[in-house]
Amino acid sequence: MATKTTTRRGTAARGKTKVGASGTRTSARSARGTRELSDARMTTDLEKIQRWVEERGGYPATVSGTENRGQDAGVLRIDYPGFSGEGTLERISWEDWFAKFRDQDLVFLYQEETKDGGPSRFSKLISRQEADIQRRS
DSSP: OOOOOOEEEEEEEETTOOBBOOOBBBOEETEEEEOOOOOOEEEEOHHHHHHHHHHHOOOOEEEEEEEEEEEEOSSSEOOOOTTTTTTTTOOHHHHHHHHHHHHEEEEEEEESSSTTTTOOOOOOEEEHHHHHHHHHH
């Protein structure tokens, strides 16, 4: 069951959730309905990000066509073989992914386990500013 969260700007919009100071995420709405998340975390630790992604069979990617004339990686994503990224995402090196991650001052929001205890693939890249706001909420 979805819960509404109230932020300083009012009620959270669809697809938004509240992350408290402890890093706990109450709920999230997706196109498939409501998904309960527990123990969502945030990190900027590059080794931790790489380990988490690779343990789940993923790899660093960029959205095809968003690169800046070979100058940067474009829009960052994590891709998993066999999922919706086929044809739209291009695999890149961890070095390039991390450079863009640092340049954009991003934070990796992720979930270790699903509600039933299985490994979760939920992750999202958010700005450091957004992460600070969520931590204070």
